[in-house]
Amino acid sequence: MKIGILLLIVILSVSLVSALQISVSPSHININKLNSKICKEVTVSSDRNIDVYLEDRWSNAGKGFNDYNLSSKDFDVEINYPKTVYVNDEETVDVCITANKKGTYNGTLLFKSENVGVGILLKVNTGENLVNVKSLENNSDNLSYTKITSNNVDKKSNSQFMLIILAINSLLLLSLLILLISLAKV
Amino acid sequence: MLLLTVSGVLASQNDTMIVEVDILSSTSVDAVSIEVPDHVFLGNVTKGKKTDEFQVYVNNTGTVNITVTPTLASNDDIFSNLYFWYRQTSDWPKQKIGDFSFNIQKPTSSGVRKDHFSMWLDLTNYTGDINGNLIGDEKEITFVALPRA
Numbered sequence: 001m002k003i004g005i006l007l008l009i010v011i012l013s014v015s016l017v018s019a020l021q022i023s024v025s026p027s028h029i030n031i032n033k034l035n036s037k038i039c040k041e042v043t044v045s046s047d048r049n050i051d052v053y054l055e056d057r058w059s060n061a062g063k064g065f066n067d068y069n070l071s072s073k074d075f076d077v078e079i080n081y082p083k084t085v086y087v088n089d090e091e092t093v094d095v096c097i098t099a100n101k102k103g104t105y106n107g108t109l110l111f112k113s114e115n116v117g118v119g120i121l122l123k124v125n126t127g128e129n130l131v132n133v134k135s136l137e138n139n140s141d142n143l144s145y146t147k148i149t150s151n152n153v154d155k156k157s158n159s160q161f162m163l164i165i166l167a168i169n170s171l172l173l174l175s176l177l178i179l180l181i182s183l184a185k186v
Numbered sequence: 187m188l189l190l191t192v193s194g195v196l197a198s199q200n201d202t203m204i205v206e207v208d209i210l211s212s213t214s215v216d217a218v219s220i221e222v223p224d225h226v227f228l229g230n231v232t233k234g235k236k237t238d239e240f241q242v243y244v245n246n247t248g249t250v251n252i253t254v255t256p257t258l259a260s261n262d263d264i265f266s267n268l269y270f271w272y273r274q275t276s277d278w279p280k281q282k283i284g285d286f287s288f289n290i291q292k293p294t295s296s297g298v299r300k301d302h303f304s305m306w307l308d309l310t311n312y313t314g315d316i317n318g319n320l321i322g323d324e325k326e327i328t329f330v331a332l333p334r335a
Contacts, residue, residue: 019245023219027250027333047221064287065255065330108332117257117330118218 021047022118024111029097034126037078037098042109042120045090050113052085054093056122058107065119068108076101077124081109099124219248220290220331221298228307233316236308239271244329246290246299251334255287256305259326263314265307268327272303283327289334 023045031038044052057068058075072079078098085091095109107122222244228237246252258265270286272278278288286303293299 018224019221020224021219021221021245021247023217023248025215025217027216027218027248063335064253065257065332066284066287106335110330112328112330115224115326115328116220116222117328118220119330119332120218121333121335123335 020050020114020116022052022111022113022116024118024120026120028121028123029095029109031097031099031122031124032126033099034102035098035100037096039094039096042093042095043090044085044087044093044111046087046113049086049088052087052091052111052113054081054083054085054109054111056081056107056109058105060105065108068106072107075099075103075105075107075124077107079107079109079122085111087113097122099126102126216250216333217248218250218252218331218333219246220252220254220329221245221247222329226305228305231307231309233309233312236310237306239274239304239306241274241302241304243300243302244290246293246301246331247297248331249292251289251292252331253287253289253334255330255332256283257328257330258283259328262325264309264312264316264323265325265327267308267312268305269308270303270305273301274304 023043025043026040029038029040029042046052056072056079058070058072058077059068060070061067077100078096080096081093085093104125104127106124108119109122110117110119112118223242226240226242228240231237244254256268256270258268266283268283269280270283271280272286272288288301288303290299290301
């Protein structure tokens with residue numbers, strides 16, 4: 001009975017081991033400057049000691065992986081990274097990108113080993129001019145922004161606001177006086 | 187109470203206010219990470235037949251929502267007939283390799299979000315020649331995970 005349980009544990013352990021995990025961070029690199037070399041450190045880690053092969057692919061739309069079927073040359077992008085990295089627990093890779101073509105397009109830098117590929121997105125947005133920026137502003141889904149809210153009192157409504165405050169204060173003082181008088185009577 | 191009302195008046199008289207916000211770097215430190223099985227054995231199949239459907243589990247072990255796409259490492263007449271079915275539900279179509287991909291949301295507190303699909307080799311419409319038994323015929327399928335834009 002005990003041997004059977006032990007065998008079951010061993011079998012379960014073996015099935016758990018036979019899965020490969022690869023992690024890459026960060027998930028995105030944004031390139032917003034034209035003709036400017038941007039270098040980032042990308043951390044790749046795995047649960048095994050493995051060779052990881054790197055490759056980049058590019059796309060106009062870039063929705064699914066199969067859309068990434070163009071090369072960096074098609075977008076006049078210079079990209080430098082090591083083609084192979086031996087990952088022993090965790091390694092850092094230097095990735096440098098120069099976008100020489102105006103526009104919005106996406107790439108992916110793929111870290112592949114055995115049957116797993118993990119990609120980071122390379123988002124190039126070297127917009128043509130302010131028109132593009134305005135069109136982005138109209139689409140709130142494309143924006144990430146910090147919203148600051150406060151109770152703002154402008155000068156025009158300041159006097160009106162003061163009157164309301166004074167009225168409330170007067171009422172409060174009156175009720176306080178009534179309370180004090182009623183207490184004194186008791 | 188009087189003090190409170192006085193302080194209210196003082197605050198309203200002040201035309202300026204201090205606004206504090208934490209502005210975080212635009213550089214993301216999110217991680218893309220998946221875990222997939224090393225090996226799937228689809229059993230025996232002959233021309234004109236299909237294998238049983240096998241469930242394959244993929245774990246999202248990163249911190250972002252991902253899209254997982256299985257791809258063949260190289261073109262192959264036989265293995266291009268691999269089919270996939272996400273969660274085996276009628277809401278999703280059965281799709282051939284090259285057309286199939288699915289999304290896995292980022293994990294919550296546990297650090298892992300597990301999802302599954304079934305896969306099988308369908309040679310019912312295969313017209314090529316198979317010369318002799320191809321015992322242990324293997325092809326590498328790469329499961330590619332990309333962060334969802």
